Amino acid sequence: MIVITEKQYRDILEHSKKTYPNESCGLLGGIIENETRYVKKVYMLTNMDNSPEHFSMDPGEQFGAVKDMRSNGWLMLGNFHSHPESPARPSEEDKRLAFDPNASYMIISLLDEENIVIKSFNIKGDQIFEEKLITVSE
Template structure:
């Protein structure tokens, strides 16, 4: 189970909307206690691809985020990106690029702007996708 603060959700949502029609992306970090993961901080990164179909994170910003996590004693919990025009589920490319089965992949769908949908996923080595429970509070 993954827990996220309402304020962090709002941050992701605002960043994703600002970057429309392109996909937006970033990292999540926090604490881990067995299966219980708490997101303490979200990072908003530049999508270097600048398209509405895929993303690659700005490596400089990614490095700065990882340094910040270390400085704040947070562990990397995964990443997030938006789907401006498609549902909240990993695309074939998302699955291909999901190289770490120990982290979560969050996808925010803005397909229906009035009803954004944020879901968290696990993607294992065989590229099987399962939904991870995400609580926003």
């Protein structure tokens, strides 16, 4: 299970809408307690590819985010990215690039702007497990 605040949820949605029609991307920093992942901070990063079909995170921004996580005693829980024109499920490229089987891979579908969907997954090789995503008030 992964837990984010309502504000973090809204911030991810806004970042994804702002980068549309390209994919958005970012990192999730936080803690793990009793196998539940609590996001403490969402890091909005630049998609260096400027593409609606794939993303590459800015290395300098990634380094800064990881440095901030470490200074706060947090773990990198995973990442997020948007799918501007497809459902909130891992694409073949997402599965191929999912190197960390312990990470959360959050995907935002902007396919229907009236019904934006955010889902989170663990990807272990060919196995995909949807995580329960909980939003809590600040």
